[in-house]
Amino acid sequence: EIVLTQSPGTLSLSPGERATLSCRASQIVSYNYLGWYQQKPGQAPRLLVYGASLRATGIPDRFSGSGSGTDFTLTISRLEPEDSAVYYCQQYDRSPLTFGGGTKVEIK
Amino acid sequence: EVQLLESGGGLGEPGGSLRLSCAASGFTFSNYAMTWVRQAPGKALEWVSGIGNSGGDTYYADSVKGRFTISRDNSKNTLYLQVNSLRVEDTAIYYCTRGAGVRVPAALLEVWGQGTLVTVSS
Numbered sequence: 001e002i003v004l005t006q007s008p009g010t011l012s013l014s015p016g017e018r019a020t021l022s023c024r025a026s027q028i029v030s031y032n033y034l035g036w037y038q039q040k041p042g043q044a045p046r047l048l049v050y051g052a053s054l055r056a057t058g059i060p061d062r063f064s065g066s067g068s069g070t071d072f073t074l075t076i077s078r079l080e081p082e083d084s085a086v087y088y089c090q091q092y093d094r095s096p097l098t099f100g101g102g103t104k105v106e107i108k
Numbered sequence: 109e110v111q112l113l114e115s116g117g118g119l120g121e122p123g124g125s126l127r128l129s130c131a132a133s134g135f136t137f138s139n140y141a142m143t144w145v146r147q148a149p150g151k152a153l154e155w156v157s158g159i160g161n162s163g164g165d166t167y168y169a170d171s172v173k174g175r176f177t178i179s180r181d182n183s184k185n186t187l188y189l190q191v192n193s194l195r196v197e198d199t200a201i202y203y204c205t206r207g208a209g210v211r212v213p214a215a216l217l218e219v220w221g222q223g224t225l226v227t228v229s230s
Contacts, residue, residue, distance in 0.1 A: 035216050037153075044203055044220040045153065056218070088153055092214045096169060097143070097155040 002027050002091050004100035012106040019076040021103045023089035028069050033093040036065055036074045039102075040085045048087075049074065081107050110134035110219050112204045117224030120194045128224055130187040130204030138162070138182040141212035144189050146200035147223075156202070157189065158213035167213035172198075194228045201225050 003026040013019055023034070032052035037045040047056045049065035052072055062077045076083055084107045089100040116128040130142070144156040157178040158167045166178050177190040187204055201223040207215035 033214070033216070037217075044222050045217075046220070047216070047218055050208070050216050090153075090217070092211075092216045095167065095213045097158070097214045099153040099155070101152045 006100035006103050010104045014108045021074040023072040025070040029091045029093045034072050035090045037088045038085045112221030114204050114221045114224035117226045119227050124194045125192045128189040132185045137185040141207040142187045143205045145203045148200040160212050161210045196228050199228045
């Protein structure tokens with residue numbers, strides 16, 4: 001199975017700063033079948049990015065995804081207080097579907 | 109509005125059974141593969157099971173294979189997960205999710221329900 005490793009575990013930043021979240025895969029993720037999800041406390045996850053770099057419907061343009069192969073990045077260009085959440089990457093290239101361990105973004 | 113509404117969670121004893129349901133609305137249910145994902149308290153997301161849009165193809169994580177059964181009733185727009193031989197480690201919120209199309213089991217999870225909590229304890 002494809003193991004996804006996210007780093008850092010926790011990111012603590014101020015509003016307006018840039019957040020860079022990493023997701024590294026143990027094998028090549030073909031077709032860039034890599035998604036990012038945001039999960040706020042007490043809520044279900046929400047799809048942010050698919051195909052490694054395509055924003056889902058209604059997602060603000062401060063969220064952007066990049067990368068290919070085994071290294072992927074989610075960038076939040078200007079943090080807002082409501083961006084406080086845990087972010088998960090997920091590969092849907094091959095079975096079993098797998099998730100990373102998550103990165104918690106805290107807003108100071 | 110596209111919606112998924114889970115039910116059926118609760119307290120179960122080790123070795124016991126529960127049946128989770130997910131009522132779908134706002135889209136043509138029979139056109140989409142569906143997936144169950146769970147999240148143990150304070151832990152990351154874990155894929156549990158997936159089913160093709162017609163119900164003919166089913167897939168399971170190794171951790172639940174032989175104990176859980178996924179099914180769907182397209183006439184009722186409802187997805188099910190029969191969970192048998194419960195273990196303490198099955199304690200989690202179980203989310204019903206809709207794939208981006210018919211692809212399963214590796215699927216992009218476009219829509220999520222709010223989840224139903226399963227607690228396994230004696």
